[in-house]
Amino acid sequence: MVKKTRVEALATREALLAAALQVFRERGVTRTRLSDVAERAGVTRGAIYWHFKDKAELFQAVCERGTLPVEALLAQASLNAQRDPLAMVRQLALMALTQLAQHADTQAMFDVIFHKCEFTAELAPVVAKNDADRAACLSQVQQLFDQAVACGQLPPTTDTFLATHGLHAYMVGLMHEWVLNPESYDLAVCAEPLIDCYLAGLATRPPICPPDAG
Amino acid sequence: MVKKTRVEALATREALLAAALQVFRERGVTRTRLSDVAERAGVTRGAIYWHFKDKAELFQAVCERGTLPVEALLAQASLNAQRDPLAMVRQLALMALTQLAQHADTQAMFDVIFHKCEFTAELAPVVAKNDADRAACLSQVQQLFDQAVACGQLPPTTDTFLATHGLHAYMVGLMHEWVLNPESYDLAVCAEPLIDCYLAGLATRPPICPPDAG
DNA sequence: CGCAATTTACATTCATGTATGTATGCTTTT
DNA sequence: AAAAGCATACATACATGAATGTAAATTGCG
Structure with missing residues (x-):
């Protein structure tokens, strides 16, 4: 499965945020590897870089x-x-x-x-x-x-x-x-x-x- | 300068603790590299491993x-x-x-x-x-x-x-x-x-x- | 001389960012 | 309405650098 519809993409984004929150909590923000977040969300690391510039931006989104x-x-x-x-x-x-x-x-x-x-x-x-x-x-x-x-x-x-x-x-x-x-x-x-x-x-x-x- | 007397060794340890506190504050504990701590204390990284097992132990010492x-x-x-x-x-x-x-x-x-x-x-x-x-x-x-x-x-x-x-x-x-x-x-x-x-x-x-x- | 204290050198691991691939949804045109 | 073209939403592969821990070398004190 490669390309998703817009709503599915939003769902991916949400899944990434939820996954990030969990992994941040378990490993700490700094020690968190984006590969872990991706895995937990059921996608690959590439997906993260599509939705967010880097880990800092992901963290910011989680906070907001x-x-x-x-x-x-x-x-x-x-x-x-x-x-x-x-x-x-x-x-x-x-x-x-x-x-x-x-x-x-x-x-x-x-x-x-x-x-x-x-x-x-x-x-x-x-x-x-x-x-x-x-x-x-x-x-x-x-x-x-x-x-x-x-x-x-x-x-x-x-x-x-x-x-x-x-x-x-x-x-x-x-x-x-x-x-x-x-x-x-x-x-x-x-x-x-x-x-x-x-x-x-x-x-x-x-x-x-x-x-x-x- | 290589070998020090016992008191000087203790001084080195203190210098490391003081340096660690500063660098921890500037870069955060996780992003702190031991090389920075060593440099700030005027020694090399090896000296840290002599006095402390690893960064966690150094941090613990700073806290205590x-x-x-x-x-x-x-x-x-x-x-x-x-x-x-x-x-x-x-x-x-x-x-x-x-x-x-x-x-x-x-x-x-x-x-x-x-x-x-x-x-x-x-x-x-x-x-x-x-x-x-x-x-x-x-x-x-x-x-x-x-x-x-x-x-x-x-x-x-x-x-x-x-x-x-x-x-x-x-x-x-x-x-x-x-x-x-x-x-x-x-x-x-x-x-x-x-x-x-x-x-x-x-x-x-x-x-x-x-x-x-x- | 042997050990304490520190340096230097080295190997390894690991996460990151990027570049590229790719297939699908969306849009526009006729 | 159908097909082409383009942008989207990812996956994969790679190169790079950076920090770590350890092992070996060095030197001065007791």
């Missing part, structure tokens, strides 16, 4: 396929933000953790990103996209926190910059560590108390940044 | 050199624990972040571990040691939280397992993200408000684990 749902959440956030900003932050965090807890592919992706990947020069485009996404996300959340301060949901002394970075770190850490041991606790259930605990901390003793420290 | 200070902190903790357990947790967290904020080598090490390394089968011994260390650390901290509950420093309903994992995730996330942008904020200064914020959350709205979720 996975980060899409999170971006959609953020888009929502800016719209419905005005009413109850703190609840929106809470919902965003919960949805991200729930997505992770429920979707095996999401778990695989974050396992790769957190523990099976080396972010060096050759992955510069991915890193750049990551940075941009993170900056956008942080900025959005900080705006929500600012609104929460304005609403009186958070104390007026709250350093929303630090609060944002703290929450972000918390999320990253939770995902980073939970993916290592998904059996250690039920994330779908525990996400809520974990998030609420941090938010309660913000409300009762918000971080206050000394001058010139950020 | 860096994780030593943290272990010392934990050893302290179990001793002075009885009086004010929550303050002990606080101090531990602060010291870890301070160590990171002040020592360039520590920053380099965590940058490598978090962003420049793929934890796959070939690094199994390192992973095993990491797991053991983490488990020990978590167990220690959970004991402190248990004592804090007993002292009345934390509400009796507190799920100390979740509290521990939450704090650990927080720490990991803070280090993981701050190392990416050490200029984004002054960690040495902000560590205190960040930690206190989380601990305040624990005190006012501790995580409560539903049955059978952990």
Whole structure:
């Protein structure tokens, strides 16, 4: 079998992405040979070079396929933000953790990103996209926190910059560590108390940044 | 220059470790060639094979050199624990972040571990040691939280397992993200408000684990 | 002199990228 | 509507370079 119809070609591409995600997870991105990916997808190495320029581009595609749902959440956030900003932050965090807890592919992706990947020069485009996404996300959340301060949901002394970075770190850490041991606790259930605990901390003793420290 | 005295040999070993840390950070562990490490250390590749079996063992040595200070902190903790357990947790967290904020080598090490390394089968011994260390650390901290509950420093309903994992995730996330942008904020200064914020959350709205979720 | 510490030289393995082959689907023309 | 022509979607083969591990050679210390 050589030539496929367009939809079949798309299916091949999808199979390659799925296979890549698995092999990346097993062998690490750098040690992954494209021949393994091809074999797992049921094609040869040539097919990869048709769909992707090289391994870096393949990796980028794998990442983008996975980060899409999170971006959609953020888009929502800016719209419905005005009413109850703190609840929106809470919902965003919960949805991200729930997505992770429920979707095996999401778990695989974050396992790769957190523990099976080396972010060096050759992955510069991915890193750049990551940075941009993170900056956008942080900025959005900080705006929500600012609104929460304005609403009186958070104390007026709250350093929303630090609060944002703290929450972000918390999320990253939770995902980073939970993916290592998904059996250690039920994330779908525990996400809520974990998030609420941090938010309660913000409300009762918000971080206050000394001058010139950020 | 060929043969050295014993102390000089130790110096060579140290130079190799320092060089490896740098090159690991620049190129990622997997893409690092031992020839680069040797060159940076001012020796040839053969010297590496004298001191270390292979790259994995070199990496392990680099990690162990860096994780030593943290272990010392934990050893302290179990001793002075009885009086004010929550303050002990606080101090531990602060010291870890301070160590990171002040020592360039520590920053380099965590940058490598978090962003420049793929934890796959070939690094199994390192992973095993990491797991053991983490488990020990978590167990220690959970004991402190248990004592804090007993002292009345934390509400009796507190799920100390979740509290521990939450704090650990927080720490990991803070280090993981701050190392990416050490200029984004002054960690040495902000560590205190960040930690206190989380601990305040624990005190006012501790995580409560539903049955059978952990 | 024998061993510790390091260099040099060598063989081997292995993944990559590319160049080329090829057959099929798609399109256009008449 | 049928056939030709072209682009697509891969497979195959090859050349290349690069890093590794080991074995042998070298030299200085005790």
